[in-house]
Amino acid sequence: MVDLSTSIAGVQLPNLFFNASGVKCQYESDLKELLDSESGSLITKSSTFEVREGNPSPRYCPLPSGSINSMGLPNEGYEYYLEYAKKYDYTNPKPLFVSLSGLSLQDNVKMVEKFAAADLPCVLEVNFSCPNVPGKPQLGYDMEAMENALQTLAPIIKKPFGIKLPPYFDIAHFDAVAAIVNKVDNLAFVTCVNSVGNGLAIDFETETAIIKPKDGFGGLGGAMILNTALANVNAFHRRLKGGKKVIGVGGVTSGKEAFLHVLAGASAVQIGTQLQEEGPSFFARVKKELTEIMEAKGYKSLEDFRGKVKTL
Numbered sequence: 001m002v003d004l005s006t007s008i009a010g011v012q013l014p015n016l017f018f019n020a021s022g023v024k025c026q027y028e029s030d031l032k033e034l035l036d037s038e039s040g041s042l043i044t045k046s047s048t049f050e051v052r053e054g055n056p057s058p059r060y061c062p063l064p065s066g067s068i069n070s071m072g073l074p075n076e077g078y079e080y081y082l083e084y085a086k087k088y089d090y091t092n093p094k095p096l097f098v099s100l101s102g103l104s105l106q107d108n109v110k111m112v113e114k115f116a117a118a119d120l121p122c123v124l125e126v127n128f129s130c131p132n133v134p135g136k137p138q139l140g141y142d143m144e145a146m147e148n149a150l151q152t153l154a155p156i157i158k159k160p161f162g163i164k165l166p167p168y169f170d171i172a173h174f175d176a177v178a179a180i181v182n183k184v185d186n187l188a189f190v191t192c193v194n195s196v197g198n199g200l201a202i203d204f205e206t207e208t209a210i211i212k213p214k215d216g217f218g219g220l221g222g223a224m225i226l227n228t229a230l231a232n233v234n235a236f237h238r239r240l241k242g243g244k245k246v247i248g249v250g251g252v253t254s255g256k257e258a259f260l261h262v263l264a265g266a267s268a269v270q271i272g273t274q275l276q277e278e279g280p281s282f283f284a285r286v287k288k289e290l291t292e293i294m295e296a297k298g299y300k301s302l303e304d305f306r307g308k309v310k311t312l
Helices: 028-036 078-087 105-118 143-157 171-182 223-239 255-264 273-278 282-297
Strands: 006-008 011-013 017-019 060-063 066-069 096-100 123-127 161-164 187-192 196-200 217-221 245-249 268-271
Touching: 017 282, 060 273, 066 223, 066 273, 078 096, 078 105, 096 105, 105 123, 105 143, 123 143, 143 161, 143 171, 171 223, 187 223, 217 223, 223 245, 223 255, 245 255, 255 268, 255 282, 268 273, 268 282, 273 282
Parallel strands: 017 268, 096 123, 123 161, 161 187, 187 245, 245 268
Antiparallel strands: 006 011, 060 066, 066 217, 196 217
8 A cells, every 4th residue: 555645734635746826726617626636635826916817828838848838827816716715625635725926025915914814724825936927026036025025924824834936046046045934934835846937939830939928938847847846846855944845846747757756855746737738637647657656666655755865
């Protein structure tokens, strides 16, 4: 028997897999599909203070080695997801995560105040890493602003919560971000990575950018970012203190990549591009494949190999 269960922010997940915020989670009908799937949890679309239509289409396109998108945070506004969280059946074995992505610190404060007042068992993930809102830099690359935001939001949230981070490419940045995160007692997890910002995909035949927003610039996801994601997962697994955990995202197309994420240090794994392309049935496949890998290697639980990647 293989145990795929895990815990994040004090809640138990029957298995380690769920959707990455942004994929198949904007509407209640999407969330119901996730509930009906074999995922271990679910997270809502990153919500802004008000409803957003997002960027003009085409704004997502699969690529031979992954995907490119510039969605621009289309969502139904935080009140929609707050109401969903209020009526969520918390006897369901799948815990509910709610993603918040205010376009300013003031918006984030107002949203977390409303969730704190509702005093719900859901877990908040604050998005510091959307690379696809024109004119809005990623908070995750501004260390001073990120620390200020965390010091402002954490006392309001009070309960354990997490943040979604952009990919980092410099060891000094891993050190700096981990130092900021380690100062916040109730910051229980980091989710990494969001899409690799501002790639450009060009159609060879038409000589035209493949997506419309931002002159074709968009976030890269899927198989092509696996190694960047693994590096970020492992870097934060090594640096975070006090039981803080890492949720790995990026490049998971099968049980093999999920295994590598856990080996690098992930306590849970979110799925983006592959979920968009394959649909919620992917969770059954990836669970089966990971179980078979663990059986073949003699591992009975995720703890048996989490973070135990060997170095030369």
